[in-house]
Structure formats: C-alpha cells, structure tokens
Amino acid sequence: MTFKALLATKEDGKVSVDPVELDELDLMPGDVTIAVDYSTVNYKDGLAITNRREIIQRLPLIPGADLAGMVEASTHPGIEVGDKVVVNCWGLGQTHHGGFAQKARVPGDWVVRLPEPFLTRDAVALGTGGYTAMLSVLALEHGGITPDRGDILVTGASGGAGSVAIALLSKLGYRVIASTGRLEEADYLRALGAADIIDRRTLSEPGAPIAAERWAGAIDTVGSHTLVNVLAQTRYRGVVAAFGMVQGIDLPGSVLPFILRNVTLAGQRAAGGSRRGLDTARPRSGSGQAGPHGAGDRTGRRTGGCQSDPRRQGQGAHRGRCQRVSAGIASCQVVHLNQWRTSCLSHMHCVSSCP
C-alpha cells in the first residue's frame, strides 16, 4: 500500500525535500510499523532542510526527528496493535526514515507507548526538545537541586526546549531565570513561569573563568561561551544540564567551576535515554500517579493546569511543532514500555501547548 511522504534528496551538493508517494517496501527495517498522526519540525530538521549542517547521514531519506501515531503491526514483544506511541529522535531523520510521512517502521526499542491522557498530538507538541527538557529537570533533581537551593537559569528561553523547561521547573516550584535574546517575549516567558528575565548578551561573550555565584542550577540549550559563563556563575555544588549548541559546539572555558565549586555539568541526549532516568522515575511511578511526582507538582497543584499561550501558536520555535504532517491514522502496535520515558512524558503533559 502506498503512502505520502516528504523525501530529502541531494543534487549538486544541495538538499531538497519534495512530496512523494512511497510503498511500504521503501520503509527501513524495524519490528514496529506505525501509522503516523503527527510530526514536528525539530531544530535538527531545520538545520538539515536548510543545508546548514549535514544532519542527514544517508540520502534519500524522510526527515522528521519526532513522530507519533498508532501501531499498525509489530513483532516486538509487548507491543500491541492499536496503541498510541511516540518516537523521539534516535536515528529518525538522520540515519532512518523519520516522521514526515504517513507511515514509519522503526525498531521497537525506540518506541514509547503513550500513557493516558496523552494524545499523539500532545506528544509531538512536546517533541524531542520538550522531552530533553524533562530529562534535564530529572538531571537537576538527580544532582540534588531542589527549589530551596536557589534560582535555576534556562538559556534559549523562548525556544522550544527552553519554553518547556521553564514551564516544568516553575510548576515544580523552582524560581526560574530566563535568558533570552528576545526581550519582547518577556510576557510570554513570565506566563510560562519565569520569575526573572535576563538578556542573553550578558552571557554570550567570553567571560571570567569563575564569577559571582548566581544560580543553583541551569538548563542550557546554547553551548559555547554561554555555557562557559553559566558554569562560571553556578553556585557551589550546583548542576548544569546541557544539551544544545545554538551558539556553538565549542566549550571555551576552564575547569575552575568544577574544581573550586564542585559544579556538575550533566550532558543530556534525547536518543537512547539513560539508566539514570529510569532509576530516578521508577520509585516515584510506584505511587500510581502519572509522572515522577505524579500528575501534580510538589505543592499538590495539578500540572495539567499549565497554560499555553495561543499567541504562540504558529510562532517562534513552536511554529512547526503542531503541524500535522499526515492525516493517515492507523493501526498499530505498541512498544516495549520504558517506564522512565513514560513517566517523563506524563510529567510533561502540562505543557502540551499546541491547539
């Protein structure tokens, strides 16, 4: 049976993406076939499609780092036809056909079954960025950072991952400082839960190797000088979770924050998850509640009450996150349930910001 897809090809050194009709035989190996409901335009997809970085490692390839839909067929243990699932990152859109198609076939280990009350649309609205933001929150918690330890800085604040990080941290009771280059977005960032806003230019230039302590922890999506300055201003025994490189992939700093202040730099990667996350979430999910802390935050508020700002729909980094790439629905299969990832998703439900 044929299905519609967007296919990236390369001609004269330039990548172009065109709508095509493919056959199931064109899909790559995998033990789970998914009828895709939604995909997103991830940061990496943007880099790939605009030829700004060689993200796609084999061509032709269907881009799209995220997908969510219904399992149509599976030989993967524990996966059942009809389940709603999401796949974030792994090799999608880089080495393996991704989400910009009505159908996908992937290894079952990549697939996460969506817990109630998640819809496939919710899952892709959060996307890899939102998912990695939650991993970063878990990393801060794992490092012993609690709201009473002090402020948490989020860089790239008005971006996809940064926005989700702010909302999550705020709902968990942290006081969040948002670093942004778009000060005109201050109202939006405050609506997400930021208590303070700083201009990202105060962090983006080369700075001192160690400086006055300002925050107990940080979630950094920017890298380069920004990450170095963030580390230099992190308090004793602070934790910085880092996963982005929008300023650069370099890290032009010193070891002083580590050896003088016991600062931890905790790298995060969406693909593959980690035992650390699994171990962190499991005991909490035993409460019968949805997320690491249940469906509510530590103060007992329901995280489902998080606000989304309708003005953001179709804007900024979230622009692509709600685009329905294919209307096909389908069948399904489920996947090997990864408790940690599932808990992580439940916890993030509050920030499903797309209509």
Ligand SMILES: NC(=O)c1ccc[n+]([C@@H]2O[C@H](COP(=O)([O-])OP(=O)(O)OC[C@H]3O[C@@H](n4cnc5c(N)ncnc54)[C@H](OP(=O)(O)O)[C@@H]3O)[C@@H](O)[C@H]2O)c1
């Ligand atoms: N490791 C992983 O598994 C993983 C997973 C997800 C994402 N990522 C990475 O995380 C980063 C952010 O992803 P995203 O989806 O949030 O992207 P995004 O939606 O495009 O947001 C990036 C934000 O960074 C800020 N920014 C842009 N250029 C900048 C510069 N030159 N210097 C400082 N700040 C700048 C902007 O926020 P302001 O206007 O508010 O400053 C922008 O909105 C990307 O590098 C992405 O590849 C990695």
